[in-house]
Amino acid sequence: MAALPLPPSADVVIIGGGVMGLAIAYNLARLGLTRVAVVEATYLASGASGRNGGGLRQQWSTEMNVRLMQESIAICAAFAQEMGINVWMRQGGYLFLMRTEATRAEVERNITLQNRCGVPTRLISPEDARAIVPELDVDRFTAASYNPTDAVVFPWPFLWGYAGAATKLGATIHTDAAVTAIDRHGSDFVVTTARGTITAGRVVNAAGAWSPRVARLVGLELPNWPARHEILSTEPLKPFLNPMVSVLESGLYFSQSLRGELVGGITLHEPRTDDIKLGSRLAFLRAMATAMTELMPRLGDVKVVRQWAGPYDLTSDGSPIVGEAPGLPGFFLCCGFMGHGFMMAPVVAKYYALHLLGRQTHPFFEKWRLARFATGATERESMIIG
Ligand SMILES: Cc1cc2nc3c(=O)[nH]c(=O)nc-3n(C[C@H](O)[C@H](O)[C@H](O)COP(=O)(O)OP(=O)(O)OC[C@H]3O[C@@H](n4cnc5c(N)ncnc54)[C@H](O)[C@@H]3O)c2cc1C
Structure with missing residues (x-):
């Protein structure tokens, strides 16, 4: 054509x-x-x-971002109907795990703001996090924040x-x-x-x-300025994971798509440059495999089928x-x-x-x-x- x-x-x-x-x-x-x-x-x-992870969340630290994302999720929820296209949206929530008291104090402040805006986020114990995702090893965490109305889509x-x-x-x-x-x-x-x-x-x-x-x-x-972010997808697994799971201090995140794959990434810092690098690396696979299996030991047997990278577009x-x-x-x-x-x-x-x-x-x-x-x-x- x-x-x-x-x-x-x-x-x-x-x-x-x-x-x-x-x-x-x-x-x-x-x-x-x-x-x-x-x-x-x-x-x-x-x-x-x-090239992204398709995560949609309302857990933010500024009121404007919380309110914008409340409206954006409503637009996304109506999108399939309005546009006549399946976007594979699943409102399974976002579960943020945290390791330090400093992170916890900051997240508690954010939760107060989010609740005031009408977002039902709550601070929960590591044991409560395991009640939501039983496969988690939560020993290293002090708390988690959970909002059941956050979501994931296929971009x-x-x-x-x-x-x-x-x-x-x-x-x-x-x-x-x-x-x-x-x-x-x-x-x-x-x-x-x-x-x-x-x-x-x-x-x-x-x-x-x-x-x-x-x-x-x-x-x-x-x-x-640009920054490479890598991401991977596993083979499809039987549905077991409802929320997007993320560790605030490491930047690890992964969710299970409606098609069953686990899709996620982790932050690896590289020196700042104007080059847009989109190559995939073993260093990422190593970091991701370590972080995922530490958090969810049963993932050790899972096969990775694809890895790729995309450019974040960063501001100070x-x-x-x-x-x-x-x-x-x-x-x-x-x-x-x-x-x-x-x-x-x-x-x-x-x-x-x-x-x-x-x-x-x-x-x-x-x-x-x-x-x-x-x-x-x-x-x-x-x-x-x-
Ligand atoms: C690995 C990864 C995971 C992410 N996860 C999430 C997530 O879970 N949730 C979320 O909300 N966001 C996520 N993001 C961020 C999100 O993907 C981006 O913020 C968003 O897609 C930016 O959209 P954009 O249209 O601004 O840029 P892009 O999608 O990058 O589009 C810019 C376009 O401009 C084109 N272009 C460049 N130069 C020219 C030129 N000279 N002339 C014409 N066209 C040009 C490019 O080809 C490109 O198609 C993630 C990003 C990455 C990389």
């Missing part, structure tokens, strides 16, 4: 066909702005959006769902269209891609870990970068989503579209603005895994 030619112009060009770019395109089109083009360097889901169908619905409404999506230059022509941008050029009054940089490179095309330096305070870039009218940012952008995308994209249309804004445009790094007006989100 011949690829759709690029339109000569659009109202909004979105750079990046990950979950952010596609969800913004869908929300704009749903609100009536259909002259929207998404340009993606390779294929949809090639970035972090196609890919979200991209197909957003892409299909946006296209039906009139937006266009162009793969193999890497953006190589962005020039100003009056108040417009001329976006040059591997498949031709598009002129648009507004451009959204939703290129995830690649967003600093895209920003440099307009002479803008962004403070976010753990929050994203959104809104119009200072001094660059019409150039918008939607990046720096750390290791939690998948779960945030449905709700962030909803408000992003309203903001672009000038109909409504959300406090995150103030809190997550680029200028906060220069002024030091940052608020650290502490529930960052990885």
